[in-house]
Amino acid sequence: MADLVTTPSPDDLPSGEPERVLSPATVAVTAGRPERVPDAPLNAPITMASVYVGGGDLEYGRYTNPTWTAFEDALGALEGGRCLSFASGLAAEATIFDLVGQGQKVVIPQHAYHGSIMQLADLESRGRIRVQLVDITDTASVVAACEDASLVWLESPTNPALELADIPAITAAAHEAGAYVVVDNTFATPLLQQPLSLGVDIVVHSATKYISGHSDVVMGAIITKDDELYAVLKGRRDLIGAIPGPFEAWLALRGLRTLHVRVERAQANAKALVERLREHPAVGDVRYPGFGAIIGLELAAGALAADLLTHKTRLWVHATSLGGVESTFERRRRWKTESQTIPEGFVRMSVGIEDVEDLWADLLQALDTLT
Numbered sequence: 001m002a003d004l005v006t007t008p009s010p011d012d013l014p015s016g017e018p019e020r021v022l023s024p025a026t027v028a029v030t031a032g033r034p035e036r037v038p039d040a041p042l043n044a045p046i047t048m049a050s051v052y053v054g055g056g057d058l059e060y061g062r063y064t065n066p067t068w069t070a071f072e073d074a075l076g077a078l079e080g081g082r083c084l085s086f087a088s089g090l091a092a093e094a095t096i097f098d099l100v101g102q103g104q105k106v107v108i109p110q111h112a113y114h115g116s117i118m119q120l121a122d123l124e125s126r127g128r129i130r131v132q133l134v135d136i137t138d139t140a141s142v143v144a145a146c147e148d149a150s151l152v153w154l155e156s157p158t159n160p161a162l163e164l165a166d167i168p169a170i171t172a173a174a175h176e177a178g179a180y181v182v183v184d185n186t187f188a189t190p191l192l193q194q195p196l197s198l199g200v201d202i203v204v205h206s207a208t209k210y211i212s213g214h215s216d217v218v219m220g221a222i223i224t225k226d227d228e229l230y231a232v233l234k235g236r237r238d239l240i241g242a243i244p245g246p247f248e249a250w251l252a253l254r255g256l257r258t259l260h261v262r263v264e265r266a267q268a269n270a271k272a273l274v275e276r277l278r279e280h281p282a283v284g285d286v287r288y289p290g291f292g293a294i295i296g297l298e299l300a301a302g303a304l305a306a307d308l309l310t311h312k313t314r315l316w317v318h319a320t321s322l323g324g325v326e327s328t329f330e331r332r333r334r335w336k337t338e339s340q341t342i343p344e345g346f347v348r349m350s351v352g353i354e355d356v357e358d359l360w361a362d363l364l365q366a367l368d369t370l371t
């Protein structure tokens, strides 16, 4: 052991102010750490184990894993509830849809993530549930749809249309009808929107996106403040086994540590790009909800122009998915499953954390070839 001078332990020092509420930036960096004792690793290591010595709380690798727990503690602290991690965003969603009783109704935005809509359509086609698609910007019609619903699924902003829902008003109506309310918070992240504080029952994330943030992990998460719901969802996860690997959970937590820095930079880049895109003659419409780092770009000349744009850039990569440090974009209607109400020339842009002038120069030279 190295020669060290003996210093007083922090416990021996007089404590100053009363405990303060930490800002999300501090929580992102510090939550979910192992107990601070000499020689403990500062962050949770990857625990590769299917079997634990019996007699404790862990028991078996499908039920729990210390690396998941570290990730869950951190994301739970940011969203203000208890978190369960899953193999993917859609695995988390399937676990929630599993709670809907036979023949009961689910309300979902017509422009929700297409995988969410496809899962529900599949359940409906087999007679399991009923589904009602709604225009999430039309609060009165959503409130009316809540009346006989069992689950109200919200996404705000929606992917890819970037529409916003009136979460408190819809939540009040859904609760009046005895329905649970879920918010897919993938686009906003807990830094820009905390649905549990608005009265929502469950938050779901595709941790594949901003939470992990480096385009190298597929993972999902559910967060709730309701202990009963937590126990039911944990029970479903135990049984179904849609669990992440320890390495994925470790990568996701490592990504989460910089969430605030990434989101701040990506959002600032997005805001700067929105202003400039609106001025360009090849651009028909720019959708931006005022926060976050996803932009909806509609090219005046339609699908062909969108395809040309996405293949004429050097930095921007034509790729699906979003929320990584890298700037990517995609013509959404290249997917047959995308909503037919999304225009053919619509490009979803996921703004990364590169230098904004480099990003703009790359876009500009490609846009200029279209005019």
Ligand SMILES: *Cc1c(COP(=O)(O)O)cnc(C)c1O
Binding pocket: 088, 089, 090, 091, 113, 115, 155, 159, 184, 186, 187, 205, 206, 207, 208, 209, 218, 219, 220
């Ligand atoms: C990607 C995405 C999902 C699905 O998550 P996976 O991790 O790909 O399973 C769900 N909701 C939204 C808003 C998404 O962007």
